[in-house]
Amino acid sequence: MAEGGKVVIVGGGGGGAIAANLLAGKFDVTVIDRSEYHYFQPGNLFIAFQGKGPTLYRRRIADLLKPRVDFVRDEVASIDLDEREVVTASGRELNYDRLIIAAGVHLDYSALENHEALLNTFGDYYHTQEMAVKLHESLRGLKSGTFVIAVADPIYKCPPGPLKAAFLSRELLNRMGRSSSVRVVLAVPFPHAYPSKTVSDVVEPELEARGIEVRTIFTADQIDLEGRKIVSLEGEELKFDVATVVPPNEGPKIEIRPDAVRDGSGFLKIDKFTSQVEGYDDAFAIGDCTNAPTSKSGVTAHLQAETVAKRIMGMDARYTGRTNCPIILDGLGTFVISDYEHPPVPVRLSKFKRFMEDLFVAAYWSSIRNPGFWGPVFEAYFRATEPEVLERLGGW
Amino acid sequence: MVARNLEVGSVRIDEEGAEALVKFVGLLKRLNELGLLDAVSDILSEDVVGGLAGLLLNTGTLKALDNVDRLTGLLGEVDYDSLDRLGDLISAVSSAVTEESKPVGLIGLATSLRDPDIRRGLGFTLNVLKAVGRSLRGAQQD
Numbered sequence: 001m002a003e004g005g006k007v008v009i010v011g012g013g014g015g016g017a018i019a020a021n022l023l024a025g026k027f028d029v030t031v032i033d034r035s036e037y038h039y040f041q042p043g044n045l046f047i048a049f050q051g052k053g054p055t056l057y058r059r060r061i062a063d064l065l066k067p068r069v070d071f072v073r074d075e076v077a078s079i080d081l082d083e084r085e086v087v088t089a090s091g092r093e094l095n096y097d098r099l100i101i102a103a104g105v106h107l108d109y110s111a112l113e114n115h116e117a118l119l120n121t122f123g124d125y126y127h128t129q130e131m132a133v134k135l136h137e138s139l140r141g142l143k144s145g146t147f148v149i150a151v152a153d154p155i156y157k158c159p160p161g162p163l164k165a166a167f168l169s170r171e172l173l174n175r176m177g178r179s180s181s182v183r184v185v186l187a188v189p190f191p192h193a194y195p196s197k198t199v200s201d202v203v204e205p206e207l208e209a210r211g212i213e214v215r216t217i218f219t220a221d222q223i224d225l226e227g228r229k230i231v232s233l234e235g236e237e238l239k240f241d242v243a244t245v246v247p248p249n250e251g252p253k254i255e256i257r258p259d260a261v262r263d264g265s266g267f268l269k270i271d272k273f274t275s276q277v278e279g280y281d282d283a284f285a286i287g288d289c290t291n292a293p294t295s296k297s298g299v300t301a302h303l304q305a306e307t308v309a310k311r312i313m314g315m316d317a318r319y320t321g322r323t324n325c326p327i328i329l330d331g332l333g334t335f336v337i338s339d340y341e342h343p344p345v346p347v348r349l350s351k352f353k354r355f356m357e358d359l360f361v362a363a364y365w366s367s368i369r370n371p372g373f374w375g376p377v378f379e380a381y382f383r384a385t386e387p388e389v390l391e392r393l394g395g396w
Numbered sequence: 397m398v399a400r401n402l403e404v405g406s407v408r409i410d411e412e413g414a415e416a417l418v419k420f421v422g423l424l425k426r427l428n429e430l431g432l433l434d435a436v437s438d439i440l441s442e443d444v445v446g447g448l449a450g451l452l453l454n455t456g457t458l459k460a461l462d463n464v465d466r467l468t469g470l471l472g473e474v475d476y477d478s479l480d481r482l483g484d485l486i487s488a489v490s491s492a493v494t495e496e497s498k499p500v501g502l503i504g505l506a507t508s509l510r511d512p513d514i515r516r517g518l519g520f521t522l523n524v525l526k527a528v529g530r531s532l533r534g535a536q537q538d
Contacts, residue, residue: 352462376446380453389455396462 005097006030007312008086010076010254012038012061015287015301016102018371022309024066030094031065032086034075038064040364042158042298044125047132049139049168054129064368076103078255081280098312101268101277101285102305103252105157105296111248112152114223121225122242125165126157138242139172144181145241147173150220150230153248154189155265157288157296160327160336162186162246163194163203166212167329184212187230187238189219196344199327199336206329206349220245249296252289267291272340273318274311275304284308294321294340302367303382306375322382326357333357335385337396342387346395 004027009016012033020031043057062071074088079101086094107126109115119127123134139147149165166186173182186193186207192200193207193214207214219233223245230238230245251266261269261277268285269278272292277283286308287301294300303319310317321340326333333354338344347353367374390396402409402417409417427433438444460467500508508514 348462350462351465373440373442373445376442377449377453380446380449381458384454384458393455393459396459 004028004312006095007098007100008032008094008096009100009102010079010086011102011104011287011289012065012071013102013104013287013301014038014298014368015305016100017061017064017368018302018305019100019102019286019309020069021064021066021369022306022371023312024068026313027098028070029068030070030072031061032072032074032076032088032094033061034073034089036060036062036073038368039129040361042164042361044127044129044132045161045164045168047129048123048125048135049165049172051136051172054133058129059365064365066369076254078257080257081261081277081283082257084282097282099283100305100308101252101256101283101289102287102301103254103289105249105288106251106253106266108248108250112220112223112245114225115152115245115247117225118223118243118245122244124244126161126244126246135244139169140176142173142182142242143178146183146185146239148185148187148230148238148240148243150187150218150238150243151189151246152220153246154195154219155296156246156249158325159195159295159297160325162188163327164329165244166207167210167327170210170212171330179211185215185238185240186212187215187218187220187232189217189233191216194336196336196338198344198346199334202334202346202349203327206332210329249288263291265291272321273307275308275319276311284311292319292321294338295323295325295336297323297325299324302371302378306371322387324382324385326353326360328354328357337385337387337390339387342391345387345390347390348395 004023007020007023007027007029009020009029009031012020012031012035016031016033017038020029023029037058038061040057043052043054046052047054047057061073065071072088072092072094074090074092076086077089078087079085079099080087081099084096084099086096086099088094109119109127119131122138123136124131125135147169149162149169151162163186166184170184173179173184188194193204193216194200204214215236215238217234218236218238220230221233222231223243224231228240230240230243232238249265251262251268256262256268261279263269268290270276270285270290270292271278272294275284275286275290275292277285286304288296290304292300292304300319300323303322307317307319321338323336323338323344325336327336329349331351331354332349333351333356334347334349335353335357336344337347363374367378385396402414424433427436509518
């Protein structure tokens with residue numbers, strides 16, 4: 001038994017697995033996840049829009065964890081923060097000295113009427129790999145008409161997701177010789193193509209150059225599957241032949257006592273710097289399931305996992321709110337670089353940044369399995385591209 | 397002789413795979429003889445890789461790398477035949493930078509013009525100014 005005590009981690013995604021591997025050997029670490037697999041979620045875009053094979057983007061959680069980490073494949077039913085107890089659906093009770101909740105978001109496909117039917121008809125690039133495969137087939141079958149990418153709520157994980165979907169689907173359709181027969185329409189609830197004006201200024205000319213239509217201030221509210229149209233909260237209509245809508249995101253579907261640690265959408269209320277759950281110094285929440293005022297993204301989960309692991313090991317680490325969300329289009333890439341103190345800085349599109357993003361993707365599994373090895377490399381990159389420094393230089 | 401259809405754990409290795417494996421083992425043996433396996437293993441430590449990353453990944457290099465396609469494009473336009481003379485020029489200018497210089501007025505300038513080296517330098521400077529002007533005219537017309 002390790003000396004540090006028991007650490008229970010709810011969720012074996014990016015954040016959970018990195019925290020577990022950093023603490024392995026120093027603490028008795030148990031990871032609980034209902035899924036056998038860890039999915040590299042951006043991979044759904046490559047499956048849906050590039051026809052890549054799903055197995056490229058999943059690994060067994062047990063294989064990603066260090067040998068000294070205990071993996072329990074079960075669904076977490078409840079967490080009692082006062083009793084320091086996690087209970088699984090099969091009735092297993094686990095006590096802890098430290099808890100890390102890395103349970104991700106719940107995608108609510110029931111909030112909009114007919115959303116589930118839309119999902120099952122055309123597929124989706126947010127839901128699962130199976131649905132990403134289905135969306136790929138739907139697009140291959142779309143000989144002419146309109147492909148609509150819409151968003152149902154302004155708070156959703158991977159903010160550049162819909163933009164990437166627009167660029168990559170346009171690329172796919174062009175490759176299939178449908179550059180003039182199929183329109184791609186991106187409908188977003190913001191005044192620009194992206195929530196940040198600075199980022200929008202970088203991508204909007206590219207959207208225009210590729211003939212991708214953008215409908216701003218369009219919050220998908222009703223889906224008429226028979227009439228093939230989406231109606232927005234603002235009262236506008238969009239006709240489609242194939243469509244996909246990013247569903248409202250909520251906190252994880254786990255009973256957590258006391259309920260006061262969750263906000264109105266079910267997200268865990270945390271200290272944005274330390275990831276400590278409000279009112280509990282032995283419980284942390286990281287990644288998409290928190291109310292931290294930053295992007296719900298893999299980088300956030302990764303950096304919060306490092307922060308929490310260091311804090312559990314007795315160091316005074318703090319997460320700055322740093323984001324590094326990639327936006328990719330044919331041959332070019334850019335990153336949304338910001339933190340709690342700085343809104344996104346201007347980052348031009350370049351071939352090099354696309355190459356960097358491809359490198360990040362290639363190193364993903366290794367960085368999850370060996371976060372200690374990759375830590376200093378990422379740290380050097382993040383230091384070199386601190387928003388404050390880039391802002392002073394007028395961007396990157 | 398290469399083994400056929402070797403089984404390693406649950407993985408079945410066919411003839412082509414076995415041949416590659418034999419070559420790979422040969423390469424490993426050579427790397428081991430040279431002590432390179434030990435060196436690579438030591439280099440792949442958190443400290444060395446982290447130190448290298450800290451050295452290479454800084455704001456300046458990332459900014460330069462981000463423009464590497466433009467920079468290499470520019471390198472393609474260089475007249476390499478003039479580089480030797482440009483090198484001599486740079487070293488001459490470098491030594492002039494370290495020499496002590498005195499403030500010079502109009503009269504001093506007129507006197508200096510008697511020096512043939514200064515006259516040659518002035519001619520060259522006028523050439524450069526003409527080229528700069530020509531380039532600016534082109535850029536403004538674009």
